[in-house]
Amino acid sequence: MKLLITGSPGTGKTTIAKQLAKRLRCKTINEADFALQKGIAKWDHSNAELEISLRKLKQELSKVLGKNSNIIIEGHTLCEIKLDVDAVVLLRVHPEILQERLERKGYNDVKIMDNVFCEGIDYCKKHVFRRYKKNKVIEVKNEKGIKETLNTIIKELKERGMYG
Secondary structure, three states: OEEEEEOOOOOOHHHHHHHHHHHHOOEEEEHHHHHHHHOOEEEEOOOOEEEEOHHHHHHHHHHHHHHOOOEEEEOHHHHHOOOOOOEEEEEEOOHHHHHHHHHHOOOOHHHHHHHHHHHHOOHHHHHHHHHOOHHHEEEEEOOOOHHHHHHHHHHHHHHOOOOO
16 A cells, blocks of 8 residues: 655654554655655755755655555655555644644744644645545544544545555
8 A cells, every 4th residue: 555644744744654654564754854865855954944856756756656565655745746646644733733732842933833824724635635536535633642543544544445
């Protein structure tokens, strides 16, 4: 199974991807680590963020997807590209919960407000639904706990005939 997990920063993509990969016995790729390894990203010190070439990211990830049938790719910019995957997990969090999470992670005030704003206007959701058919998208609120979120995702994959 080829899965993409996306959502705003702080929604739990990396944590969920790692735990889901254990359950599904598959490999995971984090977009930022991958982009840095492939030399298609650079650190913008003035904005304190990683700049990734989306065109090159899509090209490189498409190569990986062509060679792997059991993989999870996760990252927040993945909502902005279309890849050949079986399903897209879109993680959501209420903006107030997201703000608390980002504050705990040490994000600066501008980054927190940018990401809370994006979650509030459904930025990732809008981009995902522009690129993927509705039946490929699993939208999940990740607010109560990892175990509950994982169980929801597994249940959805089973219902779609993709797992178990």
